[in-house]
Amino acid sequence: MYRAGPLFMLKSMNLRVDVFSGAEVAPFIPELARLRMAVFREWPYLYEGSLEYETHYLAKFMNLPESTLVVVRDGERVVGASTALPLAQAEVEFREPFIKAGLNPQDWYYFGESVLEPAYRGRGLGVAFFHHREARALELGYRRATFCAVERPAEHPLRPADYVPLDAFWQRRGFSKRPDLVCQFTWRDLGQPQETPKPMVFWVKHL
Numbered sequence: 593m594y595r596a597g598p599l600f601m602l603k604s605m606n607l608r609v610d611v612f613s614g615a616e617v618a619p620f621i622p623e624l625a626r627l628r629m630a631v632f633r634e635w636p637y638l639y640e641g642s643l644e645y646e647t648h649y650l651a652k653f654m655n656l657p658e659s660t661l662v663v664v665r666d667g668e669r670v671v672g673a674s675t676a677l678p679l680a681q682a683e684v685e686f687r688e689p690f691i692k693a694g695l696n697p698q699d700w701y702y703f704g705e706s707v708l709e710p711a712y713r714g715r716g717l718g719v720a721f722f723h724h725r726e727a728r729a730l731e732l733g734y735r736r737a738t739f740c741a742v743e744r745p746a747e748h749p750l751r752p753a754d755y756v757p758l759d760a761f762w763q764r765r766g767f768s769k770r771p772d773l774v775c776q777f778t779w780r781d782l783g784q785p786q787e788t789p790k791p792m793v794f795w796v797k798h799l
Contacts, residue, residue: 607671607712611724612661617654620663623670624650624707631707633782635752636744640780656681660728662721664712672708674721676701676728679738686740689773689794700796701729703739722765726799735799739767740775740792750782767795 612620625646632639653659656677664672679687679700687697706721729737741758744751759769773794780787 606666607717608665609717609720609724610663610665611728612663613659613728614657615654617650617659617661620661620670620673621647621650621654624661624673624675627670627673627707627709628705630709632705635750635755636742636748637779638750638781640782640784652681653677658732660725662724664708664717664720666712671712672706672717672721674706674725675704676725677704678702678732678734683777685775685777686792689775690738693773699734700736700738701725701732701734703737718761719765726797730799736796737767737799738773738794738796740773740794742777743774743791743793762795765797767797770794770796 625643628646628650629639629641629643632641653661653675658678658681660676662674663670679690679697679702682697682702682704686702690697690700703722703725706718708717726737741762762769771793773796775792775794776789777792778787778789
C-alpha cells in the first residue's frame with residue numbers, strides 16, 4: 593500500500609506528512625472535523641458546520657478501504673488534512689453530473705477537502721496534498737481524478753477584496769475546469785437561518 597512520511601523543514605517547524613486509509617483514519621476524525629469547521633467558515637464556503645454532521649460525514653472514510661487521508665502534523669498536532677475516495681462511493685450529488693454526462697463514476701477517484709491552518713499555507717503543502725492523493729489513486733488502479741469547488745457570485749457581499757481564486761493553482765496541478773459538470777450541494781451559510789443549495793463545479797485530470 594502507498595505510504596508517505598517525508599519530513600518538511602519549514603523555518604523553525606518540522607512538519608510530517610503521512611497517508612492513511614480505511615480504519616487507520618478513525619483516530620484523526622475529531623481533528624479533521626475541527627479543521628473542516630474552521631477552514632470552511634472562510635470564503636468562499638462560509639460554512640456553518642456542526643460536530644455531529646462532521647462526524648457522520650467523515651465516518652465513511654474509516655469504513656472504506658479505498659479511502660485516503662493525508663495528514664500534516666507539526667509535532668503531534670494535526671495542522672492540515674486532505675481526503676479522497678472512489679467517486680462511486682461518494683455522495684449521490686457528486687456522482688449525478690458524471691452519470692448525466694455519460695461518464696462512469698467507477699472510473700474516477702474523487703478528491704475531497706484540503707484543509708490547512710492559515711499559518712501553514714503557502715509552504716508547498718497544497719502541492720503535497722495533490723501529489724499523495726494522485727499516487728494513491730494510481731496505486732488503486734484509477735487513471736482519472738476529479739474534485740469540485742463552490743462557485744460564488746463575484747459581487748457577493750462577503751467576498752474579500754483581496755481574495756485570489758485557486759484556479760491557477762489547480763491548473764498547474766494539471767486539472768481542467770469542466771463547467772458542464774455541476775452539482776448542487778446544500779449547507780447553511782454563516783449567519784443564515786437555513787440551508788441553501790450551492791453550485792459546485794468539477795475539475796478533472798487524466799493521471
